Amino acid sequence: MSAEPRVEQVRERLDALRRQIQRRIVGHHNLVDGILACLLSSGHALLEGVPGLGKTLLVKTLSDALHLEFARIQFTPDLMPADITGTQVVLQDDAGHRHFQFQPGPVFTQLLLADEINRATPKTQSALLEAMEEKRVTVGRTGHALQEPFMVLATQNPIEMEGTYPLPEAQLDRFMLKLNATYPDAGELSQIIDRATGAPMPPVEPVLSAGELMEFRELVRSVVIAGHVKDYAIRMVLATHPGNAEATAMVRRYVRLGASPRGLLAVVLAAKALALFAGRINVSFDDLAAAAPAALRHRILLNFEGEAEGVDVETLIAEVVRETPTVPGEARA
Amino acid sequence: MSQAASAPSLWIQHGSPRSARERLSKAVTALIRARRLQVLVDHAFGGLLVGLALATLAVLVARLLPAPVPSWQLAGTAVSVAIAVGLLVGWWRRPDALEVAIRADLTLKLKQCLSTAWEFMTIHGDDELAERLAVQAVKVGLPVRPEMVFPLQVNRWGRLAPLAATALLLVSVLDLDWIHAPAAHEVDEQVVSEGQRLGAFGRAMQTRARRDELPRSANQAAQLERLGSRMEGGALSRGEALMELQRMGEALEADRMQVLAEANRTNIGPLHAGREKSLPAAPRLDPAALLARTRRGALDSNDIQALVENLNDRERSGISRRELEEALKRHQAGDNEGLEKMLEKLAQIDRARKEDKELGSAREQVLSARANLGESLSGENARRNPIPDLDAMDDLDEGSGRSDLAANKAGRRARGPENKGTRAGSRGDSSIALERQDSPLSPDSGTSGAVLTPPSQAGKGEVFMSQARVPPRPGRPSVENLPMSSEFVPQVEEVLAKDQYPIHYKEFVRRYFLNLSQGQAQAPQDQPPAKKGTP
Numbered sequence: 001m002s003a004e005p006r007v008e009q010v011r012e013r014l015d016a017l018r019r020q021i022q023r024r025i026v027g028h029h030n031l032v033d034g035i036l037a038c039l040l041s042s043g044h045a046l047l048e049g050v051p052g053l054g055k056t057l058l059v060k061t062l063s064d065a066l067h068l069e070f071a072r073i074q075f076t077p078d079l080m081p082a083d084i085t086g087t088q089v090v091l092q093d094d095a096g097h098r099h100f101q102f103q104p105g106p107v108f109t110q111l112l113l114a115d116e117i118n119r120a121t122p123k124t125q126s127a128l129l130e131a132m133e134e135k136r137v138t139v140g141r142t143g144h145a146l147q148e149p150f151m152v153l154a155t156q157n158p159i160e161m162e163g164t165y166p167l168p169e170a171q172l173d174r175f176m177l178k179l180n181a182t183y184p185d186a187g188e189l190s191q192i193i194d195r196a197t198g199a200p201m202p203p204v205e206p207v208l209s210a211g212e213l214m215e216f217r218e219l220v221r222s223v224v225i226a227g228h229v230k231d232y233a234i235r236m237v238l239a240t241h242p243g244n245a246e247a248t249a250m251v252r253r254y255v256r257l258g259a260s261p262r263g264l265l266a267v268v269l270a271a272k273a274l275a276l277f278a279g280r281i282n283v284s285f286d287d288l289a290a291a292a293p294a295a296l297r298h299r300i301l302l303n304f305e306g307e308a309e310g311v312d313v314e315t316l317i318a319e320v321v322r323e324t325p326t327v328p329g330e331a332r333a
Numbered sequence: 334m335s336q337a338a339s340a341p342s343l344w345i346q347h348g349s350p351r352s353a354r355e356r357l358s359k360a361v362t363a364l365i366r367a368r369r370l371q372v373l374v375d376h377a378f379g380g381l382l383v384g385l386a387l388a389t390l391a392v393l394v395a396r397l398l399p400a401p402v403p404s405w406q407l408a409g410t411a412v413s414v415a416i417a418v419g420l421l422v423g424w425w426r427r428p429d430a431l432e433v434a435i436r437a438d439l440t441l442k443l444k445q446c447l448s449t450a451w452e453f454m455t456i457h458g459d460d461e462l463a464e465r466l467a468v469q470a471v472k473v474g475l476p477v478r479p480e481m482v483f484p485l486q487v488n489r490w491g492r493l494a495p496l497a498a499t500a501l502l503l504v505s506v507l508d509l510d511w512i513h514a515p516a517a518h519e520v521d522e523q524v525v526s527e528g529q530r531l532g533a534f535g536r537a538m539q540t541r542a543r544r545d546e547l548p549r550s551a552n553q554a555a556q557l558e559r560l561g562s563r564m565e566g567g568a569l570s571r572g573e574a575l576m577e578l579q580r581m582g583e584a585l586e587a588d589r590m591q592v593l594a595e596a597n598r599t600n601i602g603p604l605h606a607g608r609e610k611s612l613p614a615a616p617r618l619d620p621a622a623l624l625a626r627t628r629r630g631a632l633d634s635n636d637i638q639a640l641v642e643n644l645n646d647r648e649r650s651g652i653s654r655r656e657l658e659e660a661l662k663r664h665q666a667g668d669n670e671g672l673e674k675m676l677e678k679l680a681q682i683d684r685a686r687k688e689d690k691e692l693g694s695a696r697e698q699v700l701s702a703r704a705n706l707g708e709s710l711s712g713e714n715a716r717r718n719p720i721p722d723l724d725a726m727d728d729l730d731e732g733s734g735r736s737d738l739a740a741n742k743a744g745r746r747a748r749g750p751e752n753k754g755t756r757a758g759s760r761g762d763s764s765i766a767l768e769r770q771d772s773p774l775s776p777d778s779g780t781s782g783a784v785l786t787p788p789s790q791a792g793k794g795e796v797f798m799s800q801a802r803v804p805p806r807p808g809r810p811s812v813e814n815l816p817m818s819s820e821f822v823p824q825v826e827e828v829l830a831k832d833q834y835p836i837h838y839k840e841f842v843r844r845y846f847l848n849l850s851q852g853q854a855q856a857p858q859d860q861p862p863a864k865k866g867t868p
Contacts, residue, residue, distance in 0.1 A: 224462065226449035228435055275444075281469060284444035327435055 007279050010216055014277065016207045020065040023202050025058050026195065027188040034179040034294050035062060035153065037273035039213065040220045043176025043266065044132050044152040046117075046167075046298065053181040055155040059113045062153075064204040066213070069147065071109035075120035077163060081127035085137045086144075102139060107131050110147050110210065114154035118164045125171050128152060132174040149213050169301070176266045177291075178298035216276075223272040225283040228327070233271070233288050236324045237264040240300050240317075248319050254306030255316070259299040266295035289321045296320075353467040354454060360475040361451055364433045367479035373423040378491035380419020384412035385497035393504050408501060430455070437482045446470040520567035524574045527702040528564025534698050535561050538691055547684065549588045550691035557581065557695055571706055578703045585696040589689055596685035620679035627669055627676055637661060 014036060021032055031047070035058070038045040047055045063070035073084060086105030092098045106112065107128070117125060131137050135146045154175070156167070172178075184192060195201060225233075239246040240258035251258070259267075270291035271283045278287075297313050388408035395404045434448040441447075450466035535558030542550035560581055564574050623640070626632050640657065660671040825846045829839055 224449060224453065224466070226445060226452045227456075228431070228448065228452070229445055278444070280444060280446065282445060282449040282466060284446075285439075286444065326439065327432070 006219070007276060007281060010219060010276060011279055013208060013212065013216075017065055020204045020207055021058070021061050023204055024061045024195070025054060026191040027184045028054065028058060028181065031058065031179050031181055033274070033277065034177050034270075035059075036277070037270045037291070038176050039149070039151055040216050040273045040276070041176060041266075041269040042149070042151075042217055043269065044154070044174060046172070046175040046178045047153065047155045047181055048158050048178060049155075049181025050159055051157055053183065055181050056113065056115055059111075059153045059155070061204055063111045063113075065207055066111065067206045067209040068110040068149070068213075070111045070113070071106040072113040072115060073106050074115050075117050075124070077119060077121060077165075079120045079124045081124050082139075084124065084127045085131070085139055088140060102142065102144065104144065105137075107137055108144070108146060110149055110151070112150070112152045114152055116156060117154040118156040118167055120165065122165050122168050122171075125165065125167060129171060129174060149210055149217070172298045173260060173262055175298065177270060177294040179294055180297075220269070220273050220276055223275050223281050223283060225268060225272070229283050229285060229288065230268075232285055232324065232326050233264060233268055236288065236292060236320060237267065237296070239320045239324050240296060246324065248316075248323050250311070250316050250319050254302050254309070254311045255300055256303035256306075257301040259296045263296055263299040266299075267291050270295050285326050292321050293317050353471045354464060356471055356475060357447070357450055357454065357467045360447075360479075361430055361434055363479040364437050364482060365428055365430055367483040368428040368433045368436070371483040371485060372426060372428060373420060374485050375488050375490070376419040376423030376426075377416055378419075378488050378494065380416040380422075381412065381494050382490045382497055383419070384415025385494060385501055387411040387415060389497065389501045389504050392501060396504070404505060408505070433483075437479075440482045441474070443470070443473050446473045447475070521571045521574075523706060524564050524569060524571050525567060527574070527705055528561045528566075528569075530561070531698060531702055532558050532561025532565055534695070535559075538695055542691060545684070545687050547688050547691060549592060550688050550695075553585055553588055553692060553695055556584070557699070575703060575706055578699050578706070582696055582699045582703070585692050585699060589692040589696070592685050592688045592692065596682055620676050620683045624673060624676035624680055627664075627673055630669075632664070632672075 017036070018032060025032070035045050035047075037043075047059070049055055060070075060072075073079070082105065084105050084107050086103050086108065088100040089103045090098050091101045114128065131146060131150070132152050135148065135150050137144045137146065152175075157164070235246050237259045238244045239248055240251055240255065240263075241247055242252050242255045242258065244258070247255075247258075267288060268283070268291075271287035274287045274290055275281070275283050293314060296317050300313055300316065302311055302313065388411040391407040391411050392404045395402070395407055431448060431452060434451040435445075437443065438445045438448045446466070447470045450463065450470040453466050454463040535554045535556075538554035539551055539558060541547075542554050560577055563569050563577075569577060623632070623636055626636060640661070656671075656675065660675050663670070664672045825843060829842060
């Protein structure tokens with residue numbers, strides 16, 4: 001292991017980051033952990049939730065707590081790809097010569113908030129594909145590298161269907177985790193009232209630099225996963241394939257396409273991040289089980305019967321996790 | 334988190350890494366030992382359950398059937414052996430260290446720290462990483478008491494063992510006579526009695542057949558004895574016994590036919606059919622002994638005298654006086670070949686005679702048994718277990734014909750129309766006449782009786798057919814007593830003695846003469862269909 005695994009230091013720094021976020025955000029602990037797991041795993045996150053749950057505020061708070069460049073794109077139907085990636089503009093110098101110069105778009109940042117991403121057309125949505133996967137943007141014949149770390153945090157509203165364009169599968173697969181924003185409980189709502197209607201919110205101080213973040217990313221990748229734990233992750237992902245022998249009954253009946261290899265990588269990387277959050281340098285079965293829903297829910301496509309019967313993918317994944325044996329031939333403990 | 338663990342130089346500090354690895358090794362070794370003990374105990378319980386089940390079965394069988402070993406000894410042996418086998422299997426199945434570590438992780442919720450550390454320490458060989466993982470495993474808490482992970486407890490097999498033991502106890506102490514009781518009620522004393530008789534006869538027949546080297550008779554005697562034993566043991570109901578007896582009778586008759594057919598193939602002349610004269614009368618000399626003495630050159634004048642004196646028998650066997658004289662002359666001249674061939678033929682037919690006699694005698698016993706069982710059954714036939722073949726016996730005019738017809742009918746039904754009637758009697762009534770019409774055996778004429786040809790011998794030679802006879806039922810005439818004028822009796826007997834009338838026509842002839850004596854010229858009403866060559 002080349003990196004020095006300062007696990008406790010990481011935990012302390014992340015705790016500090018959480019504290020800064022919690023100065024503005026009430027609750028959403030799972031959402032924050034998921035975003036941090038994506039952040040430390042070099043992934044991107046898709047936040048889904050009804051309006052008013054604080055998704056955008058969470059991302060803005062995160063950007064404030066990090067020493068990272070932040071940009072926000074409000075996706076609308078008339079948004080063009082060039083509005084995201086940037087474009088060539090004609091400039092005239094003092095001598096009167098004109099030449100093209102690339103004007104970078106908002107994607108050239110470190111933390112990009114793609115707000116209401118499903119309101120843009122698929123063409124515009126696809127402008128993010130290269131940026132998210134290869135961390136670069138090609139305009140014309142020229143490729144432009146993005147800064148590291150680079151992370152896209154997209155939000156979408158699952159309720160409104162009119163005037164929206166569901167993300168294409170390829171675009172969805174680029175998101176490492178899909179995180180669901182849930183309604184706060186009564187205690188959290190009380191706190192929200194106090195914070196939002198009382199005194200102005202306290203400023204958030206940046207606690208984590210880009211350099212530290214890159215160091216933590218290496219640390220996440222150095223978390224080990226034993227052979228039998230890896231086998232469990234593989235069995236779990238294979239269990240989402242309806243044609244596989246490991247598939248559960250619900251998967252066989254309701255699933256058209258299971259999770260891709262990228263989904264398996266997402267599960268393992270997220271599990272490594274969760275293990276690091278827990279102060280361990282090894283992945284456990286529980287880490288994989290905890291990472292599976294967020295990593296797989298947008299990668300499993302239901303068939304017509306599943307759609308017609310309104311099958312919940314969360315239930316399906318829960319069954320997969322529950323029925324995949326940790327030791328081959330035995331039920332999961 | 335301890336202060337030592339958060340020191341900047343070490344990411345986790347819990348003693349030296351070497352000691353952590355040692356502690357990890359010791360912990361896993363202890364876990365393996367505990368797991369092995371648990372596996373042994375599990376298999377022992379499995380063996381105990383299987384042993385108790387086997388012991389229950391063994392005791393049950395030992396109590397139902399006579400066994401040379403006491404029940405408790407069987408039970409003890411079964412349990413001991415099963416437990417020993419279970420322990421052996423448990424000893425053979427050594428637990429895998431990684432599997433043990435995984436189970437410990439799952440049981441103690443160690444978040445796979447132990448198994449991951451063990452895997453990296455033993456398989457991957459990355460010392461630095463292994464040390465760090467070992468330290469982490471020690472930190473999360475190695476199992477100090479392996480029996481907590483793999484406790485010695487009664488498994489599901491062990492929990493079922495009391496049930497099996499209870500079953501064993503019940504089987505040992507409960508009265509099982511009720512299992513035998515229904516069989517005891519069903520035993521038919523008459524079937525048992527007939528079985529005893531047939532068994533005794535079969536044993537005696539076996540002795541004779543072995544002594545005289547008669548393979549067919551020996552085989553049939555063994556089967557007869559076996560059938561007798563089954564009947565005697567109460568294994569057969571009356572209906573089953575009758576069916577078996579019927580089959581036995583058919584087999585005996587078929588064997589007898591085969592013996593006669595083989596004897597005919599030796600070209601020693603046709604063996605003629607006749608009730609009491611199925612084969613020529615037994616000679617007063619032993620052809621086999623004569624043949625042996627001839628081959629040894631020890632044939633003396635007494636033997637030659639005996640041969641000459643029994644020439645009549647020899648002639649009936651197809652050997653003429655002239656042939657015998659020539660053979661004796663050549664023997665006196667020193668050439669034994671002719672005499673030996675002649676004696677070989679005689680020995681062969683002598684054996685066939687004996688086989689015929691034994692098989693015929695056995696068949697008579699079988700028919701007698703059937704008749705006896707049928708007599709006893711006739712009262713119940715109408716309401717419970719009717720046997721039509723036995724009822725049909727009333728239609729016959731002879732005791733032998735009755736059983737034969739019944740057997741023939743049943744056999745014909747079983748064999749189908751292509752193999753109807755393997756024999757025919759020399760006498761009978763109209764029912765037998767119908768049988769004869771169905772029979773493939775074609776009547777033939779010979780010098781000393783009717784010569785019948787079985788299907789297998791059709792066109793190849795002649796075969797003598799004989800028929801066993803069962804005494805008629807007491808108190809009931811089997812032949813209708815027809816009053817006849819005395820003036821025609823000699824003529825009737827003369828005609829019947831001279832001509833070869835079929836059985837069913839003899840009665841017709843008698844009736845004819847009876848009508849003549851009463852001044853009626855017309856034939857009786859139940860006249861059989863006209864046939865060429867009949868009155």
